[in-house]
Amino acid sequence: MAHYLCEKCGKVIDSNELLGLPGIRCPSCGHRILYKARSQIVHEIKSH
Amino acid sequence: MDVEVLGTTNDQLRLLVREIEPTFMSAIRRIIMAEVPIPAIDKVYIAENTGVLYDEMLAHRLGLIPLKGGETLTLPEKCSCDKKGCNLCESVLTLEVEAKEDNSIVYSGRLKAEGSVFPANNEIPIVKLNSGQKVALVAHARLGLGKEHAKWQPVSACVVKYEPVISIDSKKCELRAVCVEECPKKILAVKGKNLAVTSIWDCSLCKVCEEVCPNSAIRVSYNDRNSELIVETTGSLSTEELVLAACEVLLHKCEDLKNSIKDLPEAS
Numbered sequence: 303m304a305h306y307l308c309e310k311c312g313k314v315i316d317s318n319e320l321l322g323l324p325g326i327r328c329p330s331c332g333h334r335i336l337y338k339a340r341s342q343i344v345h346e347i348k349s350h
Numbered sequence: 351m352d353v354e355v356l357g358t359t360n361d362q363l364r365l366l367v368r369e370i371e372p373t374f375m376s377a378i379r380r381i382i383m384a385e386v387p388i389p390a391i392d393k394v395y396i397a398e399n400t401g402v403l404y405d406e407m408l409a410h411r412l413g414l415i416p417l418k419g420g421e422t423l424t425l426p427e428k429c430s431c432d433k434k435g436c437n438l439c440e441s442v443l444t445l446e447v448e449a450k451e452d453n454s455i456v457y458s459g460r461l462k463a464e465g466s467v468f469p470a471n472n473e474i475p476i477v478k479l480n481s482g483q484k485v486a487l488v489a490h491a492r493l494g495l496g497k498e499h500a501k502w503q504p505v506s507a508c509v510v511k512y513e514p515v516i517s518i519d520s521k522k523c524e525l526r527a528v529c530v531e532e533c534p535k536k537i538l539a540v541k542g543k544n545l546a547v548t549s550i551w552d553c554s555l556c557k558v559c560e561e562v563c564p565n566s567a568i569r570v571s572y573n574d575r576n577s578e579l580i581v582e583t584t585g586s587l588s589t590e591e592l593v594l595a596a597c598e599v600l601l602h603k604c605e606d607l608k609n610s611i612k613d614l615p616e617a618s
Contacts (some may be wrong), residue, residue, distance in 0.1 A: 340399075344395050344396065344397050345394050345396075346394075346395055347393070347394045347395070347406060349391050349392055349393065349394055349410055349413030349489075349501070350410060350413070
């Protein structure tokens with residue numbers, strides 16, 4: 303599941319919480335700039 | 351064959367080998383560059399990276415750091431784990447850092463060795479972080495060969511140079527010293543009433559002296575029976591260890607060939 307961060311209030315938002323909203327906005331403060339949060343899964347990166 | 355050390359420093363060795371085939375010297379040079387195994391970081395697991403340098407670039411930069419202490423490791427191709435990675439063929443390093451101030455540089459010295467392998471130099475910059483930015487990762491180093499990737503190349507320079515031969519015709523030379531001034535390596539000098547070569551092995555065979563001499567009194571050529579081998583290490587192995595390791599690899603190749611020929615069915 304993807305997670306987003308609100309640029310204004312810093313709240314971590316689950317992508318499901320965004321589905322019911324009109325457009326992309328923070329469910330708690332209504333700010334319209336969200337960042338995609340880093341995945342919790344650690345991937346192997348080949349050092350080429 | 352006759353070997354002489356022309357010069358040595360911490361990271362450079364200059365060997366003069368007399369009466370040797372140039373092809374043999376080239377074989378040693380190529381083996382040093384491509385077939386002497388050294389450790390390098392190959393897999394990186396990044397838990398946190400809030401810096402501006404993205405994960406792949408960070409992993410790439412870590413891979414290029416020369417590492418020491420891979421003597422106890424085995425090549426993954428020869429390991430019993432079948433290239434999956436185990437503690438016999440891999441060594442772990444960790445990095446966990448949070449910047450306290452802006453523009454702070456994380457150096458290779460911050461890599462903490464969990465196994466036998468550690469950075470050869472502690473002053474290689476990895477990433478620049480601003481205040482509060484964090485990097486936390488686990489890196490797995492393994493042995494590899496230079497022909498696979500340049501990060502496993504143990505030398506920054508490995509050169510074979512033929513012996514320069516400079517012949518000066520004193521009857522034609524008018525001692526105008528144009529060649530003395532024009533020589534980029536400054537190896538010519540006027541001594542008394544003669545033109546002399548001060549250090550023959552510094553000659554780069556550029557032939558500028560030949561071109562500027564109005565009387566064609568100087569001729570530059572080379573003798574390919576005598577060669578100079580210049581080895582400049584990145585720090586993973588010492589220069590002496592590198593030359594010896596290359597000889598071992600060449601010896602194993604010859605033995606493999608010998609054994610393969612022995613195993614051939616006899617021609618009927």
